[in-house]
Amino acid sequence: MNEIPLEHVHVAPDDGVEDDPAPAVFVLHGRGADEEDLLPVAAELPDDHHVISLRAPDRLQDGYTWYELDLSAGGLESSQPDADDFRRSLDLIVGSVEAAVDAHGLDADRIGLLGFSQGAITSLSLLLEDPDRYAWVVALHGYLAESHADLDPDGIGGKPVFVGAGAGDRVIPQSRTEAAIDHLEALDADVTSGSFPGGHGIGPQELDAVVEFVASRTA
Template sequence: MTDTPETDIPLEHVHVAPDGDPANAPAVFVLHGRGADEEDLLPVARHLPDDLHVVSLRAPDPLQGGYTWYELDLSAGGLESSQPDAEDFRRSLDLVVESVDAAVDAYDIDADRIGLLGFSQGAITSLSLLLENPDKYAWVVALHGYLAESHADLDPAGIEDTPVFVGAGTGDRVIPQSRSAAAADRFEAIGADVTRGSYPGGHGIGQQELADVVAFVESHVGGD
């Protein structure tokens, strides 16, 4: 069931309540990619266990009919070597944290069982949020993203054994597979429990990747 969003949550969003009793249920916060919106990943989220609150957040800045979490710093070359604009990135990271905290209160979410699922810019944002506060998130799914340089050297206490799924496309020309693999390498090095997925195709989520994501999430939050 999709609810009318609470107005005191900083970011616009869609909330899908879990089946059964929503009180103190776990949640997944969904972060879309550049140029998309809060509806974009709902078809993915609908495959996840039905005892989850789904809170799909909209990025703050309009872009080409959709929204973006930040502008791109292209000073290192083309799109394939881009980095988040530092000021925009910081603002979005803070807005997501504020929105998560507000949603926990608004929807009576279990604050100890929060996951993040992000695609592209949303994946980059999700990985950085985990590094900044690993005790806040029970698991993270990062699809077709990379580890921002601003966070690449962080080695926070508490990240050990945190489940992280990193998915990549072998033909992805927006975020090459090598960048996702480097993120997975780094998270393994600092002790996270990393699951890797490599899939034929480009910058999108195919059926096998979706199936693997669902299996990963089910293994950490339960399911039918």
């Protein structure tokens, strides 16, 4: 059995669900959070899924971060991932997905990503690097990193992607999320998007839309 590189929480499908190998969703938290943070969101998804919530590799106060921020273009609203940190985390996530498929008997053709903030930015980059690896992606309150903005990979056409933004988000302005939506649509991804009330968090309306999207893609 391959060891999963990143610390994580694994929640198996509900007892009585007969689907072997089973689908899975890999959950990527935001900056300063941890692998427990998005479990309440994942708990609302279809109960035939494994949930594997990964912990970012670097400590940040009481939580963890996927990368440090490059602020050379200005303030937080113009930040980008530090290139070296970002590359390391992307590789660790891919390695964790591959190891978990073996360790937990997952269906490699039915792997989803669900990320918030830094986790959303990371999820979109993983999708653009290897669209065939993921059946669908949910990216909430994120943007498309400049390092991946010029990628036009085979397999992105028709790929289901949900992108959510907060109308009052002051951490990642809605305009940055909208730019990611425009780019994905230009690549012919199957984009579902929405702007939701509130700031940098997942409210009930957004959660309902995410659950509907995932259920419709995994039925």
